[in-house]
Amino acid sequence: MRPGSPVASDALRRRPAPVASSSPRFASASPHALGGRGGGGRRSTFREDVSHAAAETYLVTRLAFILLRYLGVGYRWMSQLLALLIYAILLMPGFIRVGYYYFFSRQVCRSVVYGDQPRNRLDLYIPRDTTKPSPVVAFVTGGAWIIGYKAWGSLLGRRLAERGIVVACIDYRNFPQGTISDMVSDASDGISFVCDTVASYGGDPNQIYLMGQSAGAHIVACALLEQAAKESRGEPISWSSTQIKAYFGLSGGYNIQNLVDHFHERGLYRSIFLSIMEGEESLPRFSPEIAAKKSSPETIALLPQIVLLHGTDDHSIPYSASETFAAVLKQAGGKAKLLLYEGKTHTDVFLQDPLRGGKDQLVEDVISVIRADDTVAREKDVLAPIPERLVSEWQIKLARRVSPF
Numbered sequence: 001m002r003p004g005s006p007v008a009s010d011a012l013r014r015r016p017a018p019v020a021s022s023s024p025r026f027a028s029a030s031p032h033a034l035g036g037r038g039g040g041g042r043r044s045t046f047r048e049d050v051s052h053a054a055a056e057t058y059l060v061t062r063l064a065f066i067l068l069r070y071l072g073v074g075y076r077w078m079s080q081l082l083a084l085l086i087y088a089i090l091l092m093p094g095f096i097r098v099g100y101y102y103f104f105s106r107q108v109c110r111s112v113v114y115g116d117q118p119r120n121r122l123d124l125y126i127p128r129d130t131t132k133p134s135p136v137v138a139f140v141t142g143g144a145w146i147i148g149y150k151a152w153g154s155l156l157g158r159r160l161a162e163r164g165i166v167v168a169c170i171d172y173r174n175f176p177q178g179t180i181s182d183m184v185s186d187a188s189d190g191i192s193f194v195c196d197t198v199a200s201y202g203g204d205p206n207q208i209y210l211m212g213q214s215a216g217a218h219i220v221a222c223a224l225l226e227q228a229a230k231e232s233r234g235e236p237i238s239w240s241s242t243q244i245k246a247y248f249g250l251s252g253g254y255n256i257q258n259l260v261d262h263f264h265e266r267g268l269y270r271s272i273f274l275s276i277m278e279g280e281e282s283l284p285r286f287s288p289e290i291a292a293k294k295s296s297p298e299t300i301a302l303l304p305q306i307v308l309l310h311g312t313d314d315h316s317i318p319y320s321a322s323e324t325f326a327a328v329l330k331q332a333g334g335k336a337k338l339l340l341y342e343g344k345t346h347t348d349v350f351l352q353d354p355l356r357g358g359k360d361q362l363v364e365d366v367i368s369v370i371r372a373d374d375t376v377a378r379e380k381d382v383l384a385p386i387p388e389r390l391v392s393e394w395q396i397k398l399a400r401r402v403s404p405f
Contacts, residue, residue, distance in 0.1 A: 080267040083404035090399040094355040094390035102154045107161055109201070114193035115186065118173060122190055123150050124201055125157035125167040133204035135245075135370045136166045138194045140187050142214025142251070144268055145276045146175050153213075155354050159363045159387060165370065166203040168194045172219065175276045180222075180286050187216075188223040192238040209370060210247045210304075213350055214317065217252025221288035221325075224303065225295065232298040246305040246369055250362070251346050253317040254325035255289040266316065267404075289325045292332050300329075306336040307369055309362065311344030339365055345403060352396050357389030 088095070102108055102123075109124040127134050137160060141152040153169035160167045170190035173182045191210065199205050212220035228241040253259050256277060264270045274280055284290045292300070308326050310319040322338060329336035341349050341361065349362040 080404040083402050086402045087399050087404065090395050090402070091351075091355060091391055093392075093395070097390050098155050098158070099151075101158055102151060105158075108154075108157075114170070115189040117182075117186060117189075118177060119171045120186060120189065121150065121171050122193070123154070123157065123169045123171075125154075125161035125169070126202060127161050127164045127166065129164060130202040133199065133207075134164055134166045134202055135207040135209065136168065136194065136198050136203040136205075137209045137211050137248075137366070137370075138168045138170060138191050139210075140170050140172065140190075140212040140216035140220050142212070142216045143174065145180065145183065145215045145219075148172065148174050148215060155351065156363075159354060159360055160366070162385070162387075163363065163367055165367070166198060166201060168198070170194075175272075179278050180219075180276055180282070181278060183219050184222045184226065184286075187219050188227065188238070191220075191223065195239045195243050205243075207245055207370070208243055209245050209366075211250065211366070212248075212252060213250040214252060214346065217249040218254065218256070218286075218288070220247065221249060221252065221254055222286055222291075225288050225291045225299070228299045228302040229291075229295060231302055232296060241302045241304065244304040246307055247303075248366055248369075249306070249308045249322065249325075250350060251310055251314055251317055251322075252308070252325075253321045254287065255321065256287045257283040257290065259317070259321070262318070289328050292325070292328050292334070295332065297333060300332045300334050303329075303334050305369070306334060307339065307365075308336065309339045309341070309349070309365065311341045311346065311348055313343050313348075314346045316346035345400065347403065348400070352400060354387065355389075355391040356393070356396055357387050360387060 102110070107126050107128065109126065111121040112124060114120050114122055139153045139156065141148050141150065143149065143152065148171075150169040150171035153167070157167040157169055168190070170187055172178075172186035172190070178186070194203075195205060195208060198208070210220050210224060212218070224241060224244070224247055227237060227239065230237050231241055260270055260273060260283070263273050277283055277286055306326070306329055308322040310317075310322040312319050319340060322340075326336040326338040344353075353362070354360050
């Protein structure tokens with residue numbers, strides 16, 4: 001049973017509220033306690049942050065050893081891991097600068113508790129201008145369902161917050177701490193928390209957008225379709241799909257049944273992947289493309305606009321995954337849009353391009369949808385400062401060559 005959602009403000013009380021479950025929800029932090037951990041209404045100390053990081057490190061290390069028992073000794077995953085380490089080292093100067101922003105900026109509210117399960121925390125990126133409610137993006141990062149972490153979205157969160165958008169980066173249990181149903185449940189609980197409390201952080205509860213990258217795109221799509229299906233059948237829900245203005249799926253895979261062999265060849269072995277997805281018989285259930293084909297017209301009608309973004313040189317998840325999902329949604333009567341980035345890899349538009357500085361095409365495309373009906377905001381966007389370069393060009397080019405993505 002998902003945690004329930006107490007109404008956080010008068011503005012939210014005036015909104016039509018979905019039927020919520022009865023279990024308790026954790027309290028959020030004060031909107032003025034930016035940089036703090038949720039629940040206490042104050043800014044967390046550096047000692048508390050270090051203590052929390054140490055506890056998380058211990059947990060991740062313990063889970064890593066459990067995961068190693070699943071993986072065994074294998075050439076593919078070991079070579080992918082080595083490539084990932086070299087890739088991270090090459091981009092480390094940029095990661096350090098983003099990390100400094102993440103830990104020390106007063107515009108970042110870290111580790112707000114949204115539920116009662118492990119890793120039920122999210123980070124909030126707040127725009128400097130809080131004179132009026134801002135649009136909100138609830139974001140779930142990727143990580144092959146194994147190494148996802150909320151801080152991976154810090155660069156996107158910073159870029160969007162600089163453009164006047166509140167960003168909530170939702171953490172979730174990874175494998176082997178949880179399986180796909182746990183991940184979808186966590187994401188859904190995080191979205192519910194955002195819908196119910198974001199007004200207290202300066203967000204507009206009537207302008208909420210969902211976004212996921214890679215595995216995160218898959219998880220959020222599952223949560224969205226599941227919520228729409230429940231709502232169409234009149235079942236209890238903790239948030240409504242009609243509260244969501246649009247969903248952005250970046251480099252996602254939406255027919256998991258068709259990707260098992262592809263992932264196996266790239267080092268995410270079949271046995272592990274099927275364990276993550278709770279067995280071969282569960283693949284159709286957790287394939288949004290298949291779910292959309294089987295969905296009733298009432299379910300499809302409840303879905304928001306679906307915007308799928310994908311690089312054409314993506315080797316981790318082929319861009320045909322987004323093409324096919326968009327076609328299925330349109331055929332079912334949904335509102336779907338496909339944006340392809342020519343020659344871009346799995347992480348180019350999400351990581352390398354933003355580190356390069358200058359115009360960020362992903363951010364521009366996301367903002368063009370969010371600001372579609374806001375002429376004043378679009379005029380202000382023209383004057384937005386150009387993001388600075390965080391990593392040298394030779395490092396980015398070399399990182400791209402060794403990238404496991």
